[in-house]
Amino acid sequence: MKRLKEKILKEGLVLSEDILKVDNFLNHQIDPVLMQEIGQEFAKQFQQESVSKVLTIESSGIAPALMTALELGVPVVFARKKKSLTLTDSFYESKIFSFTKQEINTVVVSKKLLTNEDRVLIIDDFLANGQAAEGLIEVVKMAGAHLSGVGIVIEKAFQNGGARLRQAGIRVESLVEIASLANGQITFK
Amino acid sequence: MKRLKEKILKEGLVLSEDILKVDNFLNHQIDPVLMQEIGQEFAKQFQQESVSKVLTIESSGIAPALMTALELGVPVVFARKKKSLTLTDSFYESKIFSFTKQEINTVVVSKKLLTNEDRVLIIDDFLANGQAAEGLIEVVKMAGAHLSGVGIVIEKAFQNGGARLRQAGIRVESLVEIASLANGQITFK
Numbered sequence: 439m440k441r442l443k444e445k446i447l448k449e450g451l452v453l454s455e456d457i458l459k460v461d462n463f464l465n466h467q468i469d470p471v472l473m474q475e476i477g478q479e480f481a482k483q484f485q486q487e488s489v490s491k492v493l494t495i496e497s498s499g500i501a502p503a504l505m506t507a508l509e510l511g512v513p514v515v516f517a518r519k520k521k522s523l524t525l526t527d528s529f530y531e532s533k534i535f536s537f538t539k540q541e542i543n544t545v546v547v548s549k550k551l552l553t554n555e556d557r558v559l560i561i562d563d564f565l566a567n568g569q570a571a572e573g574l575i576e577v578v579k580m581a582g583a584h585l586s587g588v589g590i591v592i593e594k595a596f597q598n599g600g601a602r603l604r605q606a607g608i609r610v611e612s613l614v615e616i617a618s619l620a621n622g623q624i625t626f627k
Numbered sequence: 628m629k630r631l632k633e634k635i636l637k638e639g640l641v642l643s644e645d646i647l648k649v650d651n652f653l654n655h656q657i658d659p660v661l662m663q664e665i666g667q668e669f670a671k672q673f674q675q676e677s678v679s680k681v682l683t684i685e686s687s688g689i690a691p692a693l694m695t696a697l698e699l700g701v702p703v704v705f706a707r708k709k710k711s712l713t714l715t716d717s718f719y720e721s722k723i724f725s726f727t728k729q730e731i732n733t734v735v736v737s738k739k740l741l742t743n744e745d746r747v748l749i750i751d752d753f754l755a756n757g758q759a760a761e762g763l764i765e766v767v768k769m770a771g772a773h774l775s776g777v778g779i780v781i782e783k784a785f786q787n788g789g790a791r792l793r794q795a796g797i798r799v800e801s802l803v804e805i806a807s808l809a810n811g812q813i814t815f816k
Contacts, residue, residue, distance in 0.1 A: 467704045467740045470697035497685035497705065504690050508659035515656045516686065551656045
């Protein structure tokens with residue numbers, strides 16, 4: 439996606455060989471028009487899949503997932519990182535390790551929101567080591583739902599998450615793949 | 628907002644005299660079309676305010692805030708509940724007590740994303756005791772920005788947050804005001 443690449447080059451900050459900061463338009467401040475275009479692109483890529491539900495994880499996944507769901511005309515569910523007092527239902531539960539935050543999060547999805555009749559498209563902002571995506575895939579499996587694929591805004595292709603998911607036969611579509619962040623330089627694949 | 632009231636009556640669950648669960652369309656599963664209508668309604672109500680930025684707090688505020696920002700043609704910033712490793716800038720910081728989760732969250736907003744030239748519209752999913760809104764207002768003040776107003780999807784009018792904000796001269800627009808949740812009944816104001 440050309441405009442996303444331009445935005446990354448213009449406003450992305452390389453913090454280390456592993457960390458690209460895109461707080462300006464993706465995960466702290468959000469550019470709604472760019473997000474709408476991202477949603478349209480994912481909807482186009484997965485339009486043959488008869489998706490019935492978009493699944494993501496709070497918080498940075500919500501914006502691209504919501505725009506994708508709007509385009510596809512289906513609801514979006516975001517996995518929550520902690521049990522809230524209003525989450526009284528039984529739920530699917532999965533543990534996800536975050537390298538960025540160096541913590542394990544238990545994410546939960548209410549059972550009533552995902553069933554074995556659903557065809558699920560997972561959307562997230564980043565794919566690096568693949569932990570978040572795998573946690574969400576586990577939830578889809580627990581529900582007995584069909585996994586239509588995984589849509590990622592920015593894939594760090596130099597980390598192994600994407601390769602592992604694709605080797606497992608999962609369709610992964612990344613709008614932008616970054617080959618390297620070495621020497622403070624953003625190199626696309 | 629008629630469609631929102633209908634949705635609340637049809638899918639909202641009264642968990643106690645204080646807690647209304649709207650996980651089906653607002654804060655776990657999201658109805659994107661309803662959210663788009665909510666964004667259009669807030670944009671209409673605040674269109675005279677020359678809003679330059681929408682401000683909300685993760686996670687449930689993101690969807691209505693994003694749709695409002697899309698309509699207004701401005702960016703949205705969501706306050707983050709915890710310092711991430713990629714939040715290296717200096718930031719505005721505010722403490723917010725959550726009654727639902729019974730915990731204090733420190734929320735942060737990067738200083739570069741909010742300046743004294745901004746005209747800020749705060750959007751959130753719920754207004755009850757007003758802690759979240761007041762925390763965000765504190766951030767707006769720290770930035771020296773202008774507060775254009777506060778847009779709330781569902782106000783629990785039987786709690787005192789809305790009254791306190793309005794007494795302080797702040798414009799608060801709630802799409803739905805709930806007068807009572809007593810006896811398991813949802814009563815609109």
